[in-house]
Amino acid sequence: MMAPLNSPEETFDPATPEEWAVFRTLAHRMVDDMLTHLATLREQPAWQEMPKQVRTTLANEPIPRSGMGAAAAYQDFVQNVLPYPDGNLHPRFFGWVKGNGTPLGMMADMLAAGLNPHLAGFNQAPALVEQQLINWMGDLLGMPGASGVLVTGGTMASTLAIGVARFATARNLGIDVRENGVQSWSGHKPQNPFVFYGSSETHGWARKAAEFMGLGNRAFRRVPVLSDYTMNMDALAAMVAADRAAGLTPFCVVGTAGTVNTGASDDLNAIADFCRAEKLWFHVDGAFGALAYLSEQLRPQVAGLERADSLGFDLHKWGCLPFECACVLVRDPEVHKATFAAPASYLAPATRGVIAGGLPFADRGIDLTRGFKALKAWISLKADGVDKLVRLVEQNVAQTQYLAERVQAHSDLELLAPAPLNILCLRYAPAGASESLLNAVNDEVLLRVQESGIAVPSSTVLEGRFAIRVANVNHRTRREDIDIMLDAILRFGKQVFDEMS
Numbered sequence: 001m002m003a004p005l006n007s008p009e010e011t012f013d014p015a016t017p018e019e020w021a022v023f024r025t026l027a028h029r030m031v032d033d034m035l036t037h038l039a040t041l042r043e044q045p046a047w048q049e050m051p052k053q054v055r056t057t058l059a060n061e062p063i064p065r066s067g068m069g070a071a072a073a074y075q076d077f078v079q080n081v082l083p084y085p086d087g088n089l090h091p092r093f094f095g096w097v098k099g100n101g102t103p104l105g106m107m108a109d110m111l112a113a114g115l116n117p118h119l120a121g122f123n124q125a126p127a128l129v130e131q132q133l134i135n136w137m138g139d140l141l142g143m144p145g146a147s148g149v150l151v152t153g154g155t156m157a158s159t160l161a162i163g164v165a166r167f168a169t170a171r172n173l174g175i176d177v178r179e180n181g182v183q184s185w186s187g188h189k190p191q192n193p194f195v196f197y198g199s200s201e202t203h204g205w206a207r208k209a210a211e212f213m214g215l216g217n218r219a220f221r222r223v224p225v226l227s228d229y230t231m232n233m234d235a236l237a238a239m240v241a242a243d244r245a246a247g248l249t250p251f252c253v254v255g256t257a258g259t260v261n262t263g264a265s266d267d268l269n270a271i272a273d274f275c276r277a278e279k280l281w282f283h284v285d286g287a288f289g290a291l292a293y294l295s296e297q298l299r300p301q302v303a304g305l306e307r308a309d310s311l312g313f314d315l316h317k318w319g320c321l322p323f324e325c326a327c328v329l330v331r332d333p334e335v336h337k338a339t340f341a342a343p344a345s346y347l348a349p350a351t352r353g354v355i356a357g358g359l360p361f362a363d364r365g366i367d368l369t370r371g372f373k374a375l376k377a378w379i380s381l382k383a384d385g386v387d388k389l390v391r392l393v394e395q396n397v398a399q400t401q402y403l404a405e406r407v408q409a410h411s412d413l414e415l416l417a418p419a420p421l422n423i424l425c426l427r428y429a430p431a432g433a434s435e436s437l438l439n440a441v442n443d444e445v446l447l448r449v450q451e452s453g454i455a456v457p458s459s460t461v462l463e464g465r466f467a468i469r470v471a472n473v474n475h476r477t478r479r480e481d482i483d484i485m486l487d488a489i490l491r492f493g494k495q496v497f498d499e500m501s
């Protein structure tokens with residue numbers, strides 16, 4: 001028997017004008033509280049450990065069978081969640097490569113969630129906004145007319161691109177990779193393994209992509225780097241030749257614009273030339289570094305990026321937008337669509353009505369239901385202008401150079417790699433200390449700096465040496481923040497060194 005129909009029927013909306021008024025008041029308070037949070041970041045710790053009681057509360061909450069109401073649930077957020085994020089909004093957050101977000105981006109995400117349009121495509125203004133943004137990015141990054149789609153992150157952007165590269169190569173070889181995958185079906189001649197290349201400094205997305213696409217981790221060939229952490233082109237040529245001789249099918253070379261460890265950029269023009277000569281797909285991972293292309297001063301570092309067959313980049317790192325927002329551009333729109341488009345009766349396009357124009361964005365990737373990520377980028381670029389974004393990118397590079405100068409000028413500090421862009425690796429290194437002691441000291445120094453709440457750098461290991469790694473995509477950072485962080489590293493460095501030696 002069917003349940004009886006409620007009367008009046010229920011909804012998640014406030015049900016009466018009075019309930020709307022109450023909700024409106026709460027909603028305004030949420031906006032005000034969050035703006036206060038953003039306006040007072042400097043007074044907050046860069047990060048703080050959660051108290052035990054907060055941890056327990058958040059980890060062991062019973063399933064809320066009946067609701068406590070929006071005001072009470074929001075109060076729990078204010079008390080237990082708001083004070084304990086990972087710190088990436090803070091002016092002295094330099095860990096990993098995260099972005100800060102912006103107040104306008106936050107409000108745009110609210111507008112996007114409020115409007116809640118379905119961005120598979122459809123005959124609607126938001127679809128034009130998304131396409132406009134993609135066109136702008138294609139024009140700005142030297143790939144006018146490229147096909148594109150917004151995705152969750154650089155990982156997904158580059159993974160989709162590798163999928164397109166594999167499809168394009170397979171099609172040229174008369175292999176139907178969409179129908180047969182990479183399996184050896186009976187009646188088919190077994191496929192030669194497909195392999196692709198990137199430097200050993202390529203971000204970990206490449207391994208995930210190789211594994212997830214069924215190619216296997218070994219299909220991602222790690223090319224050694226030179227002392228400046230860029231791809232060794234002679235080694236690339238030798239590896240491709242050896243793989244071809246062994247019967248493998250090379251299909252793509254990944255160049256990185258701005259590596260995650262040191263900010264080095266491969267010689268993208270050289271890779272483009274190589275790919276053209278060898279008939280290989282040229283993908284660029286420009287997760288953060290692609291935005292350096294927008295600056296005339298920095299463009300030479302990533303020159304050749306505009307020759308890519310595909311380009312993956314984030315707008316939630318150096319683009320400063322709230323998570324998540326990234327983009328993949330594919331120069332040839334036909335091959336992009338041919339890789340992914342999958343018609344279905346319930347999605348059939350029409351020439352009129354709501355689905356007129358079809359589902360172009362669903363046809364350029366894996367996702368069907370997609371949110372309105374483009375809005376925050378579109379509104380922010382319109383509000384602030386690309387020129388301001390360029391100035392902020394340059395500002396971060398100038399701050400990193402300032403940090404490099406301070407590190408080099410101090411006898412107890414050591415720069416562990418060139419810092420050409422916005423990433424810098426350093427360590428506390430008084431003369432005469434052993435490598436193993438320095439590794440232990442710097443590991444501990446990093447944790448103490450983080451736990452002090454003063455600043456959040458992160459770490460990496462370069463040629464066996466533990467590095468305190470500073471990645472600056474922070475639009476809130478001032479020069480004094482660099483000084484404060486460095487003073488903390490020196491203070492804790494001396495403290496830990498005295499304790500350990």
Ligand SMILES: *Cc1c(COP(=O)(O)O)cnc(C)c1O
Nearest residue numbers: 097153154155203258259260287
């Ligand atoms: C961050 C990063 C990625 C991954 O991007 P996500 O947005 O975190 O998925 C890929 N490559 C490089 C060079 C990165 O810095």
